């Protein structure tokens with residue numbers, strides 16, 4: 465009758481197959497199995513537990529370094545607006561007649577392809593703005609805050625800005641009430657206070673009509689941002 469082979473070769477001698485391998489002695493007798501060195505096992509466990517304790521410390525150190533970098537960027541490394549902005553073309557959006565900007569710091573809110581924007585008359589030319597040959601300088605910005613996308617407002621009350629936003633300036637600012645970021649229209653929308661780091665994207669304006677006929681101001685582009 466044919467003898468049935470054990471499923472595992474180690475099962476032939478009654479072992480389970482999981483014991484350490486037996487080493488044959490010179491006389492051919494099987495030697496006792498070699499047990500693992502308990503000190504080596506302990507050493508391995510100690511090294512593993514040492515690294516496990518280091519992980520939270522490394523994670524905390526990384527988070528602290530990131531926080532320090534963010535604080536540095538917020539206070540000392542805000543992005544400068546591009547002196548030669550490039551604009552993504554938009555469908556024409558009517559802003560207002562030129563007469564709506566009769567005084568410096570007059571501002572008009574408008575929508576450009578679904579983006580809330582504001583056009584402001586400023587006292588001097590701003591890169592990316594519209595200069596009209598009668599000493600009128602306009603510039604427009606997206607009102608979507610570059611911090612977390614709340615809507616900024618043109619704030620002409622410099623004392624209120626100094627008190628509520630902790631930013632003193634001699635001119636109006638674009639302010640975000642969510643986390644108190646302040647942007648300077650005369651510096652091309654640069655973030656000057658608060659957690660925002662990037663400037664407000666500019667909106668491109670053009671004049672539509674003759675100066676003698678109270679021409680319209682139209683928006684036809686939004687600044688490309690990386």
Ligand code: FES
Pocket residue numbers: 609610611612613614640641642643644645658659660
């Ligand atoms: S969303 Fe404007 S400051 Fe945070």
